[in-house]
Amino acid sequence: MDARGTKAHFLLGPMSLGQIRDSVVGFFYRKLLKPIFFLQDPEKVHDRMVTVGRFLAFSPLTRGLSGLLFGYQHPELEQEITGLRFKNPIGLAAGFDKEAFLPGILPSVGFAFEEAGSITAQPFEGNERPWMWRLPEHQALRINYGLKNSGAVNIHKRLAGQKFGLILGISIAKTNSERTSHLAAGIEDYLASYRMFQDVGDYFTINISCPNTCEAKPIFAEPENLDQLLQKMFILPKHKPVFIKLSPDLPEPQLLGILKLGQKYPVDGFVCTNLTKINSFGHQGKGGFSGKAVAPLADAMIAKVYRFYGGKKIIIGCGGVFSAQDAYKKIRLGASLIQLITGMIFQGPQLVGEINRGLAVLLRRDGFNHIGQAIGADSRV
């Protein structure tokens, strides 16, 4: 390499080239694709994105090209958690890939893990439409799918025996139907999916916090009901980690009741949090809010859960992550891993690489040489 080339390489460095790539992709997404997407029905755009993802997952060439556009790895971001090796802390939250069509392509986008689902024992065609609204002025979405999915049997059949290049979480929820509104029927419904997915996926998340079901309130967020569910669940042999996904709207005593169950049973951790019902925007209609509506509530809950267990349970932070700073805040409050959806819809798929790259910079800025040192730094007393 000549002197000029060396200098240019030194100035740009491989990291800066990656930053340039992310800026170009992000600019292209925000200025060209997003304005077109945001003129169209959000559900249709979502379905089309999943179709594109399935197509890209199909061949090594398209997977490789996607990897060139999005990937970023750094040893400081790798973690071993509950016996699973996470290449970086960023995962796709439950609800984007309801049918688990995307584990083949998500590693090329830079995700280390995804939570597929939520999957329910019986198929459900979804609540009455519409299911999704964009609230760009609030950097949020309003969601009312109500656990639409084709059911545990169908999804399991398709995934069984496959191997994936990322950590696959299976989010299971109770079928959204009055038939499962009674405690015993509800428990049996969860257990049917739990048993079925023993041989598929790397961890479970028990979703007890969907705000859009036929019940006025999620019944398994009541500690006495959850107690009975966990009792039955943990009688069965435990082959993989189990997380519980919390609502950001839980009143303090209810949250404490749930956290105490985390001491009674071998729960590995908590996903903080699901959508919020708190309508701080004055938006009319059904559904729960994502994005920036959730962020402060999720952050507060991460800190509470971290302090309750003294950092001994794993926290997956979720809600309103639009940047490396947002993710880093959750990590410093106590999250070991981060999930997102809304940030990617508003910022573009390069966000995953941007966050990972930005996290490496923020860790070094604060004198950490591994992400593990930053987890809970702001919640320790």
Ligand SMILES: Cc1cc2nc3c(=O)[nH]c(=O)nc-3n(C[C@H](O)[C@H](O)[C@H](O)COP(=O)(O)O)c2cc1C
């Ligand atoms: C389109 C959509 C569908 C969702 N469906 C589910 C779901 O089925 N199960 C679940 O646990 N959470 C679901 N969620 C909630 C997300 O997993 C996440 O907790 C919430 O959106 C906050 O993260 P975000 O601000 O990064 O989107 C859904 C969210 C969105 C946007």
